Amino acid sequence: MTGREIRDGVARRELSATEVCRSCLARVEQLDGTLRAFVTVDVDGALAAAAAIDNRPRTADRLPLAGIPVAIKDNLCTGGLRTTAGSRILERFVPPYDATVVSRLRAAGAVVIGKTNCDEFAMGSSTEHSAYGPSCNPWSHDRAPGGSSGGSAVAVSAGFVPLALGSDTGGSIRQPAAFCGVLGLKPTYGRVSRYGLIAFASSLDQVGPLSRTAFDAALALGVIAGADSSDATCSGRSVPRYEDALGGDVRGLRVGVPRAVLETGVDTEVLDAFEQGLEVLRQRGATVSDTALPHAKYGIPVYYLVATAEASANLARYDGVRYGSRVPAESLAGMYEQTRDAGFGAEVKRRIMLGTYALSAGYYDAYYGRAQQGRTLIRRDFEQAFAHVDVVALPTTPGAAFRLGERLDDPLQMYLADVFTVGAPLAGLPAISIPCGFTAGRLPVGLQLIGRSFDEELLLRTADAFERDTCWWKSEPVL
Ligand code: GLN
Numbered sequence: 001m002t003g004r005e006i007r008d009g010v011a012r013r014e015l016s017a018t019e020v021c022r023s024c025l026a027r028v029e030q031l032d033g034t035l036r037a038f039v040t041v042d043v044d045g046a047l048a049a050a051a052a053i054d055n056r057p058r059t060a061d062r063l064p065l066a067g068i069p070v071a072i073k074d075n076l077c078t079g080g081l082r083t084t085a086g087s088r089i090l091e092r093f094v095p096p097y098d099a100t101v102v103s104r105l106r107a108a109g110a111v112v113i114g115k116t117n118c119d120e121f122a123m124g125s126s127t128e129h130s131a132y133g134p135s136c137n138p139w140s141h142d143r144a145p146g147g148s149s150g151g152s153a154v155a156v157s158a159g160f161v162p163l164a165l166g167s168d169t170g171g172s173i174r175q176p177a178a179f180c181g182v183l184g185l186k187p188t189y190g191r192v193s194r195y196g197l198i199a200f201a202s203s204l205d206q207v208g209p210l211s212r213t214a215f216d217a218a219l220a221l222g223v224i225a226g227a228d229s230s231d232a233t234c235s236g237r238s239v240p241r242y243e244d245a246l247g248g249d250v251r252g253l254r255v256g257v258p259r260a261v262l263e264t265g266v267d268t269e270v271l272d273a274f275e276q277g278l279e280v281l282r283q284r285g286a287t288v289s290d291t292a293l294p295h296a297k298y299g300i301p302v303y304y305l306v307a308t309a310e311a312s313a314n315l316a317r318y319d320g321v322r323y324g325s326r327v328p329a330e331s332l333a334g335m336y337e338q339t340r341d342a343g344f345g346a347e348v349k350r351r352i353m354l355g356t357y358a359l360s361a362g363y364y365d366a367y368y369g370r371a372q373q374g375r376t377l378i379r380r381d382f383e384q385a386f387a388h389v390d391v392v393a394l395p396t397t398p399g400a401a402f403r404l405g406e407r408l409d410d411p412l413q414m415y416l417a418d419v420f421t422v423g424a425p426l427a428g429l430p431a432i433s434i435p436c437g438f439t440a441g442r443l444p445v446g447l448q449l450i451g452r453s454f455d456e457e458l459l460l461r462t463a464d465a466f467e468r469d470t471c472w473w474k475s476e477p478v479l
Contacts, residue, residue: 003068003162003216007109010053010067017067021050021111024069028113028160031479036135037154039074040082041114049111056109063109064219070105071155071164074115075122076207077196078102081112085198086120086130086148089324089343099196100231101165101207101224108223113161116151120345121315122172122200124148125417126407129347134404137179138477139443143401146176146417152210153180158479163211163220167197169204170303171396171421174433177210178396178446181435181475183463184210185217188454189428190235192221193228201310202233204303204425212473214434214464218242221456237454245457246464250284253462255449256291256389264297264419267399273437273445274395280436280469281393281462291385291392295377296423300415302378303422305358305371311348312355318343350411379427386452391462394420396433396446424450432459435472444472 001009001020009015025043032038046069053067060066072078075085077095084090098106106112119129127150128134135150137143138158145154149166153176156164166173168186177184185208192207199205209220222243227236255278262271278288320326320339327338344352358367385392398419407414424431429450436447447466451459467473 001162002213003065003211003219004213006068006162007064007066011061015067017050017053017111018047020067021046021069024113024160031158032160034136034141035138035154035158036133037071037116037151037158037160038114039084039117039132039151042081042112045081046111046113049106053109053111064223065105066109068110068163069113069161070110071113071116071152071161072102073118073149073152073164073166075118075167075198076102076165077198078112078115081115083115083198084132085122086118086132087343087345087348088131089318091325093324097196100193100228102196104224116149116155116164118151119148120348121198121311122148122167122169123311123347123351125171125175125414126404127151128404128408129345131345137401138479139181140401142403143443144179144404146179146401148172149210150176153177153182153184156180156182156210156212157477159476163209163216165207166210167205167207168425169200170307170425171418173208173210174396174421174431174446174448175417177433178444179401181444181472182210182212183214183217183432183434183473184208185221185432185456185459186424186430187221187225187456188430189425190233191225191430191454191456193231193234195228195230199314201307202314203310204307206425214460214467215243215246218246218460240457242457242460245461248461248465250281250286250462250465253281253286253391254389255281255286255288256385256392257288258293258296258392258394259290261293261296261394265398266395269439270395270397270399270445274447277436277447278393280466284465284469289389291389293381293385293392293423295374295381298374299378299422299426300419302371302374303418303426304415305367306375306426308351308355309358309368310355312352312359315348315352375426378423382423382427382429382450390458392450394448396420396448400439400443400445420448429453430456430459432463434463434466437472
């Protein structure tokens, strides 16, 4: 069932939230030994939340997410429930509070089933950098589900939950959504509070929903978006009822395709599915034209400088004193060193070193300063494109899901998985990935639409119209 169907059934008291919750937990129990979407399943907490919904007073009948089971990426703090961010260093970390997005979901009636696997501190594109081992792609178990929000994408794709939260810094909601055949929405920077999101790169990080349908994503975004006094980067702009933007047509929508960007190398099967997706939009009345993003080629180097620089600063807090595990030593410096050596995985260490180097005296102008200039050019590209188109379309990824292990020894190949997704967060723009077909080997392909700042409504409306004309989103992996 979709989230909306569950919510409506529960609201009419035709469906018991407890029964829905039990059936989700049973499916997780049956299948997650293989898929490993979850790092922690909160059976007792979920059943208690579901019971509270079933016993609610009449006045609470209109809760927007009543009884909907949700999965939360494990880099979002959950009060009283372990939050690891995929890292050893937080293996026993139990946050004293809920992230704002989590408390808003709960207040809206959602039932938190558990915490999903992710690359350590959200650094990666496959979940293989999780200290708790990789998750499997439900469409092909020897392939990566994408990352870093891989566990959330698997949980939706495998039918464990209709809705999950992920975080996206350079593609971590959209790329796993594409690899697993579900919808993923990265909101505009500042649309959603980051309070309680374990920071990776603070000028890029955003929280957003993964779901099967545009309606469920709209419901979730409406609940989690909006001002938060605990996050000064969170916008005070009013939050529309996103679901009211759905149902319309895409007649007159101007879609821009940066053809030159596609020449950088896209698998032909992905390109075919992408073209097929554009054709659906065209038949619904959209116009598709060529557009330019002349600086897109700097996306990967700019992103991997900005993100690592910010990560090196954010991760300084894991010192064995304030958070997570500690390795005792003779001296304070020794304690820092041994705690961080034992607590962080190889990819996180690589990024701390790259970021520290990029920020260091003598190299700052050459690397970090240049990257900031590049970021400005990338943002201007989009401003110019949006002067004549309403959305920019790209495949979400240059290829479909790769094999587990295939890119582990080659970080640059891993980073290239993000070539089409880093632009939107660098420019602070919202972007959505929707299922647009399959490869011959039955691996899902995602169509990405990037919108104007705070124009999530248009992205969701387009995704919804697309859904009504296509059936890829209905396909389920055989498990
Ligand atoms: N895959 C990208 C990285 O490794 C993006 C990660 C993310 O969006 N959190 O940094």
